[in-house]
Amino acid sequence: MIDNRMKFVFNVLLIAIVSFSCSTKKNEKYAFIEIRKVIESFKLKKDLESSLLKVKESRENIIDSLEFELRIMARTIQAKEAKNKNEINEFQIKKENYFNVKGRLENEVDSLSHVFDIQILSQINQYVKDYGEKNNYEFIFGSEGSGAIMYGDSTRNITESVIAYINDRFNGKNK
Numbered sequence: 001m002i003d004n005r006m007k008f009v010f011n012v013l014l015i016a017i018v019s020f021s022c023s024t025k026k027n028e029k030y031a032f033i034e035i036r037k038v039i040e041s042f043k044l045k046k047d048l049e050s051s052l053l054k055v056k057e058s059r060e061n062i063i064d065s066l067e068f069e070l071r072i073m074a075r076t077i078q079a080k081e082a083k084n085k086n087e088i089n090e091f092q093i094k095k096e097n098y099f100n101v102k103g104r105l106e107n108e109v110d111s112l113s114h115v116f117d118i119q120i121l122s123q124i125n126q127y128v129k130d131y132g133e134k135n136n137y138e139f140i141f142g143s144e145g146s147g148a149i150m151y152g153d154s155t156r157n158i159t160e161s162v163i164a165y166i167n168d169r170f171n172g173k174n175k
Contacts, residue, residue, distance in 0.1 A: 028138035031158040033128070035142040041163040043170050044123055048116040055112060059105040066098045127166040 039045055073091050077083065132140045140158070168174045 029136055030139040030141070031137060031156045032141040032143050033162045034157070034159045035144040037159050038124060038128075038163055038166070039120065041167070042120060042124060043167045045120045048120065052109070052113055052116060056109050059109055063098075063102050063105060066094075066101060070094055070098055123170070124166060127169050128162060130169070131162055131165045 070091070073087075073094060077087055077091055080087075128140055131137075140162075165174060
């Protein structure tokens with residue numbers, strides 16, 4: 001979850017760094033956050049992961065039931081000496097249905113995961129923006145280990161503050 005979105009965040013941050021380096025203001029307030037840590041600590045992400053897991057498990061149960069039916073039907077057909085063409089045709093239809101349903105359900109889970117990723121990143125971006133405005137930051141950079149920020153003075157690391165803020169905002173506090 002999130003890896004493609006991280007590339008997007010990286011590009012946005014790169015633009016911010018270029019803007020920062022071109023800035024002529026003195027005494028700007030700036031800091032950085034550890035993006036992966038913020039994402040992993042965000043309560044909304046944990047809630048959506050839990051929801052996704054439940055959906056995934058229910059889809060797997062459906063797939064498992066269909067697969068179980070197919071196995072029983074295959075054993076029944078193999079056990080009979082005379083092959084009944086109707087039973088074989090019915091088996092083939094069920095087998096085809098199984099693969100269609102399995103593919104559709106897996107795609108649904110993937111799509112839901114993608115929607116959740118977008119929702120998580122969108123909410124984090126808004127909350128970090130709100131945090132920056134509330135605390136008078138000119139810039140808040142994101143560090144993810146991909147080269148956007150190779151080093152940051154630990155006194156400029158506001159990750160823990162941002163995590164507390166976004167989780168409070170998500171829980172309806174600090175509006």
